[in-house]
Amino acid sequence: MSHATAPARVRFAPSPTGFLHLGGLRTALFDWLYAHHTGGQFILRIEDTDQKRYNPESLTNLMHSLRWLGLNWDEGPDIGGPHAPYVQSERKAIYQQYAGQLIAEGKAYRCYTTAAELEELRRQGKEYDRRHRWLTDAARAAFEAEGRTSVVRFAVPLEGVTTVHDVVRGDVTVDNRRIPVDPVLLKSDGMPTYHLAVVVDDHLMEITHILRGEEWLPSAPLHTLLYAALGWQCPYFVHLPVILDPSGKGKMSKRKPIVDGREMPVFVSDLMAEGYLADAVFNFLANTGWSFDGEREVFTREEAIARFDVADISAKATAVDYKKLEWLNGVYIRQMAPAELRQQLVPYLAPALGMPEETLAADPRLEQLIPLIQERMKYLTDATTLVDWAFARAEAITYPDPAALVGKKLTPAQSVEVLETGTALIRELEPFDEPSLEAAFRARAEAMGIKVGSFFAPFRVAITGKTVSPPLFESMVVLGREETLRRLANATETLRTYATQAV
Numbered sequence: 195m196s197h198a199t200a201p202a203r204v205r206f207a208p209s210p211t212g213f214l215h216l217g218g219l220r221t222a223l224f225d226w227l228y229a230h231h232t233g234g235q236f237i238l239r240i241e242d243t244d245q246k247r248y249n250p251e252s253l254t255n256l257m258h259s260l261r262w263l264g265l266n267w268d269e270g271p272d273i274g275g276p277h278a279p280y281v282q283s284e285r286k287a288i289y290q291q292y293a294g295q296l297i298a299e300g301k302a303y304r305c306y307t308t309a310a311e312l313e314e315l316r317r318q319g320k321e322y323d324r325r326h327r328w329l330t331d332a333a334r335a336a337f338e339a340e341g342r343t344s345v346v347r348f349a350v351p352l353e354g355v356t357t358v359h360d361v362v363r364g365d366v367t368v369d370n371r372r373i374p375v376d377p378v379l380l381k382s383d384g385m386p387t388y389h390l391a392v393v394v395d396d397h398l399m400e401i402t403h404i405l406r407g408e409e410w411l412p413s414a415p416l417h418t419l420l421y422a423a424l425g426w427q428c429p430y431f432v433h434l435p436v437i438l439d440p441s442g443k444g445k446m447s448k449r450k451p452i453v454d455g456r457e458m459p460v461f462v463s464d465l466m467a468e469g470y471l472a473d474a475v476f477n478f479l480a481n482t483g484w485s486f487d488g489e490r491e492v493f494t495r496e497e498a499i500a501r502f503d504v505a506d507i508s509a510k511a512t513a514v515d516y517k518k519l520e521w522l523n524g525v526y527i528r529q530m531a532p533a534e535l536r537q538q539l540v541p542y543l544a545p546a547l548g549m550p551e552e553t554l555a556a557d558p559r560l561e562q563l564i565p566l567i568q569e570r571m572k573y574l575t576d577a578t579t580l581v582d583w584a585f586a587r588a589e590a591i592t593y594p595d596p597a598a599l600v601g602k603k604l605t606p607a608q609s610v611e612v613l614e615t616g617t618a619l620i621r622e623l624e625p626f627d628e629p630s631l632e633a634a635f636r637a638r639a640e641a642m643g644i645k646v647g648s649f650f651a652p653f654r655v656a657i658t659g660k661t662v663s664p665p666l667f668e669s670m671v672v673l674g675r676e677e678t679l680r681r682l683a684n685a686t687e688t689l690r691t692y693a694t695q696a697v
């Protein structure tokens with residue numbers, strides 16, 4: 195089969211019952227990639243026929259999640275398109291028309307079985323028994339006169355086999371007797387079931403390739419029969435392999451898996467909140483169930499589009515490799531232009547620092563800090579603890595453990611002396627920049643016979659309140675001379691008190 199020659203029409207057809215998770219996002223991504231690879235269209239359709247499970251928040255979450263990853267659709271509920279509407283609950287009349295057609299052709303029938311009768315069957319452990327498949331007109335009229343409501347059921351052929359052509363799995367043939375007995379197509383309230391709606395819409399919307407999770411494979415024989423009954427050509431089925439939890443033992447659940455003591459994201463909203471980059475997630479998911487070339491881990495969207503083909507999708511379930519996602523996220527953070535990184539960081543940092551976004555975005559300290567922290571981040575959220583000290587007031591930098599201000603192999607009193615010496619240097623230094631600071635500090639450490647590490651350490655803690663921070667002298671420059679001196683004065687005083695008590 196050749197798939198890549200003609201522009202494909204591919205749809206993502208979520209049910210708005212919950213938030214979009216990694217598995218759903220991967221399906222949408224493959225849809226999008228294939229549409230772009232073939233120069234076709236990516237269509238968003240909302241399958242909300244199960245009104246009981248409808249969750250109004252989920253639609254907003256869904257669209258926001260897709261846009262975050264950059265998966266823009268060419269046709270959809272918000273933008274319309276040649277086959278509007280793209281929400282199934284708004285298309286009821288269309289499904290009713292086709293149900294009517296199937297009834298007229300003897301391929302479907304009205305069933306008047308009551309809820310109580312169905313319940314009785316269920317209690318006996320039995321399936322529906324086709325009891326109304328061959329009703330006479332008179333019997334049907336009698337049920338109608340009784341005021342019974344009806345559903346429309348599909349008359350599944352009683353013998354023969356059905357072959358599903360799946361691009362990933364090849365041909366799958368099932369005995370028609372294994373297909374559920376006469377499934378409902380139209381419910382008593384006139385709403386279609388998923389099976390009728392999906393087939394009608396995929397046909398009318400001219401979908402060429404149905405990419406969806408493997409869990410829908412068991413429905414494919416029924417869908418294939420429905421296409422035949424309606425006299426339509428079946429699109430290509432492309433059932434995607436399931437995504438397993440990191441242990442590889444079970445399907446992903448809603449519970450966040452723990453990897454190396456850290457809770458890992460399951461929903462797209464978690465990925466956003468936890469500082470993942472859309473580009474990294476795109477790259478990662480593209481390589482989950484499909485592979486760029488079996489080796490390359492890092493590739494651009496354009497490269498993926500050029501190479502992606504449904505024929506190369508794997509049939510094997512894959513476990514989510516969160517360590518790889520974390521690594522990729524770091525790779526993408528490091529290769530980002532500093533201005534872009536700054537822009538992406540602002541929404542995370544501003545609330546954490548208690549600053550309005552515009553104020554932070556315009557703050558020169560943030561611009562100066564970006565190159566100092568870019569190499570040290572795995573997640574955008576890592577930035578907070580790397581930069582918060584720079585935006586704090588001097589009094590907010592406290593030293594609950596004054597011993598941290600003492601350099602290795604130094605006494606508290608010697609550390610006080612180190613801080614005083616450095617303070618004097620900083621007061622005089624011209625220009626106040628990183629190379630001059632570094633040269634002056636190194637020379638003084640040597641003159642005092644103290645290892646540079648021990649000499650620098652008290653300053654790091656003094657200005658940031660932390661033992662781990664961005665490079666010391668650059669950090670001082672970000673603070674500026676006055677603020678650096680203020681913090682050194684506070685730290686020296688704390689350490690002096692500590693040194694007297696310690697003796």
Ligand code: GLU
Nearest residue numbers: 207208209241392406410
């Ligand atoms: N509405 C189904 C879902 O929520 C989609 C099934 C399909 O793509 O055919 O997963």
